[in-house]
Amino acid sequence: MSPGKPAARKTKKRAGTAGAGKRGARSAAAKAPAVLVPDGATGGARGARGADRREAILAAALDEFAERGFEAARLDDVAKRAGIAKGTIYLYFRDKETLFQELLRAMLTPIIGGFESLGQTDIPTKKLAEHMRDVFVHEVFETRRKDVIRLMIAEGRRFPKLAEFYYREVLSRIFEALRAILKRGAARGEVPEQLVEFPQLMAAPGLVAIIWTGLFGDIAPLDVRRMMQAHIDILFAPRS
Amino acid sequence: MSPGKPAARKTKKRAGTAGAGKRGARSAAAKAPAVLVPDGATGGARGARGADRREAILAAALDEFAERGFEAARLDDVAKRAGIAKGTIYLYFRDKETLFQELLRAMLTPIIGGFESLGQTDIPTKKLAEHMRDVFVHEVFETRRKDVIRLMIAEGRRFPKLAEFYYREVLSRIFEALRAILKRGAARGEVPEQLVEFPQLMAAPGLVAIIWTGLFGDIAPLDVRRMMQAHIDILFAPRS
Amino acid sequence: MSPGKPAARKTKKRAGTAGAGKRGARSAAAKAPAVLVPDGATGGARGARGADRREAILAAALDEFAERGFEAARLDDVAKRAGIAKGTIYLYFRDKETLFQELLRAMLTPIIGGFESLGQTDIPTKKLAEHMRDVFVHEVFETRRKDVIRLMIAEGRRFPKLAEFYYREVLSRIFEALRAILKRGAARGEVPEQLVEFPQLMAAPGLVAIIWTGLFGDIAPLDVRRMMQAHIDILFAPRS
Amino acid sequence: MSPGKPAARKTKKRAGTAGAGKRGARSAAAKAPAVLVPDGATGGARGARGADRREAILAAALDEFAERGFEAARLDDVAKRAGIAKGTIYLYFRDKETLFQELLRAMLTPIIGGFESLGQTDIPTKKLAEHMRDVFVHEVFETRRKDVIRLMIAEGRRFPKLAEFYYREVLSRIFEALRAILKRGAARGEVPEQLVEFPQLMAAPGLVAIIWTGLFGDIAPLDVRRMMQAHIDILFAPRS
C-alpha cells in the first residue's frame, strides 16, 4: 500500500519486483485503453499494432508517473512495464514531457462527457447531486483517473500549459454545466444561492477525497461516499 | 609505469565566489525566518551565525522546492539562492531528503498553535468559523505556508513518513480541536450534525483555495475569502 | 491504484561472461583478454560486441586500478582508456566496487588451473618446483596478473569478501596441491618436513618478487628467476 | 580486526566510532609516540604541547591510514581521533600527503637501529637468526609497525619518493647488515651460500607473515613464530 521508502534511488539493488512485472504491469493497461482510445481503433488488422503500442505505453506511463511523479519516473521502467524497448517510446512520443502531457490530456478529456448531459434532465437537484457523486465515486475515485487528477494537482504548476488545458477543456466546462444546474436549483429554492457563484464548493469534497486518500488513506481511512453524502445533506438541507 | 605525482589537488583561487551574494537571493529569507526560528535566536554572537545559515538554506529550499518539486529542485540552486556554497548545505542537513523533510516539518508544526486554543472561547460558532477563516487566509494562504502545504500534497505520497508526521502532528490535532468546536455548535443547533463526523468538510474550501490558486490562479482568479464566506454562510444557515 | 511496490526496478542480469571475444582495446587489453576469456568463444555475431566492451573495460580498469589503487582510480579515466563513455561502464558493472571485484575475480580464478594438475606427475620434486617457478614467472610475474596480486595485497583488507574469495578459490587450492606434492617429496626425503606444514615458505619468494619489483624495481632491480632458483637450491639441498 | 565493509563511503552514517573515539583512539597513541619522537622532547614545560599535538596527530593518522588506506582516510577522522580540530593538522603538516609520508618515515626509520648492531656479536648464525626473528615478532609483527609496512606495501607505488626513501634508509641498510652476517655464516658453513646474494630469502617469511595475517588472519590464522622457526630450521639444516 504505502509507496515505501522514497529514497529508492539510493538503494543499490533494485527492489525485487519479481511477479509485479508480469501481473501488475498489465492491470492498468487492461482498464485504461478503453478510455484512452476511441472505440474501433483497436480492432484493425495489422495497423492496429501501432495504436496498441501507444496504449500500452500510456498505460505503463500512468502507472509509473502515478507511483513516482514526473521527475522520478523512469522511461526505462515505462518501457519495461509496457513490454517494449526503451527506444520505442520515442516513436510515439517526442519526449518524456510530451508523454506526460498527452497522458494527462487523454485521461482527462473524457471526464466531461457525463457531466455536460446532466443538466438536461429535470429531476430534483439533490437527486442530481447524488447521481453526480456516484459518477465521481465510480468513474473517478475508484479509477485510475483519481491518480490522473492527483498527478495534475502535484505537477500542474510545472506544466502551466497543461493546467490551462485542463481548466479550459475540463474544469470550466464542468463548472459551466454545474453552474446551470445549481442556478435552476437555486431558483427552485433547493440550493443555497451562494453555490451558484462558487460551484467549487460543490466539488470540494471530491478533492478532499482524492488528496486525503492519497496521503492518509493508510493511517486514517476515510469513508468517501458517506462524507459526500453528508455534504449533500448539508447543502440541500431545507432552510428557513 | 611510475604513477608520477599522486593526486596533488590544488585549490583554485576563490575568484568565483567573489561577488557572489545576489541580493534577490534573500527574497524568501525575508519572510520565512520569522516562521522557522524562534524569535530572539538571531542576535547571538556564536551559534547565531549557524542558525542564520540554516534559515537561509531553508528559505532558499522552500523557494526551489515549491517552484520545481522535490526531485526537480537542484541543491545547486538552493545554495546559489541562499548565497552559500553547495557543500555548506551538508553542514546543516544530511541530504536533500532530510532538507526537504525538515523544511516541511519546521513550517507545518507551528500551524497548529493558533487553532488549538480556539476551542476555549465561548463566542458563537459562526464567528469562530469566520475567525478561523481569517487565520487561514492570513497565516496560511497569504503565506509561504501555502506552498508548504502544496508541497505536502504534491510529494506526500513519496514520503509516507512525512505524511504520517503531518497527519499526526498537525491535521489530527486541528481536526480534534475542530471537532470539539463543531460538537458544541451542533449541540446548540448552530451547525449541522454531519460536520462533527466529517470536519474535513469544514476545511475543504481551504484545500480548494490552495490548489486552485496554484494551478489556475493566473487564468481564473478565485476570491478565496468570499468563497470561504459563502461556505460559512451555507453551513451556518438557519435550518428548519 | 495502489502504489504497490515502490520500485518496478529490476536488477539487470548480465548474461554472464558467456559470450566472449578477444581483440584488445588498449595496452593492457592486448594481454588481459586472453586471460579473462576462454578461447574460442569469439565468433558470435550478436553478443560478441558486449563481451568485447566488457573486456575493454576490465583491461582499462586493470590499468587504472593498478596504477592508482581502488580509491584513487577514477572511472572517468577507465572509460577514457577503454574508449567508451562514462555511463557505459555501468551497463556492465553495477558500480566501481563491483568492477574492481569482478576484475580481480576474473583474473585470479584461472591461476589455479595450472597448479592443481601438477601433483599428478611423478617427476622428482625439485624438478616440479622448478617447473612451478617457471609457471609463476611466465604466467604471473611477467603478466598483468602480477598487478592483480599486488592489488589484492594492497586493497584486500578493505574488501574482506574478496580476500576470502581469493583464499577459498585460489590460495587454499594451490596450497592444497602444493602440500600434497611436498608431502610426497618429504616422504622420499627430497624436501624438509617443515615445508609440509608451511607451504607458504615455498611460495614466499614469489611474494617477495612481486612486492620488491613493484616498489624498488627501478632503484634496485631483482633477478627474480635467479632468486627463486637459489631458494629451490636451498630447499632441496641434500641434507645429512 | 577486520576493517568491515569496504563501501563505508556510501553508508550515510559514519561507522559508529562511538566508543572507539575514546578508547581506540589512544591505543596507538600510547605506543607510537615513543617511537616517533626523540626522547626528551616530550617532557618540556609548556612548549611540549606542540610536540604532543604532533604525536597525537601522527598516532591518529596511523590508525586511520592503516584502516582505510591513504585515499580513503579522512583528515576529519584523524582530527577527531586525535582530539583536535581539523584545521590544526595543517599547523603541523603541509597537507595530507605530507602527513602520510612523514608518518611512514618516522615509523620506519627506527627499525634499522637494532639490526645494524647485530653483526658485531660472534654467536652462531642460527642463534642470531632466531634473535632476529624474535625482534621482528616483538618489534614489528606485534606492533603498529606491522601496519606501517603494510601501508608501505599497499601505497608505496604511488609514492615513489617514499619507496626510495624506505629502500635507501631502511631496507638497503638492513640487507647490508644481513649480508655481512650471512657471509660470515656461509664462510663457517652454517648457511647456504645462496643466501648471501639474496638476503631477501631470509626476510621473505616476515613479509608473508604480515600480508597473510592482514588478508586471511581471520579465515586462516597463521602461527607466525612457528613458521619462521621452520624456515630457520630449513635454512640452517646441516647439509652434506
Add this chain to the structure above:
DNA sequence: GATGAATGAGACTTCATTCAT
C-alpha cells in the same frame, strides 16, 4: 518499425584545504 547499447550532461555528495574568529 523496433531495439537496446551507448552516450554524456547533470545531479548529489564528499572532503582536502582555507581563513575569519
Add this chain to the structure above:
DNA sequence: GATGAATGAAGTCTCATTCAT
C-alpha cells in the same frame, strides 16, 4: 596557536535521448 565553518573541485552514478543494426 586553535578552531571549525565554509568552500568548491572532483568523483560516482543516473537516466533521457540517440542511433546503428
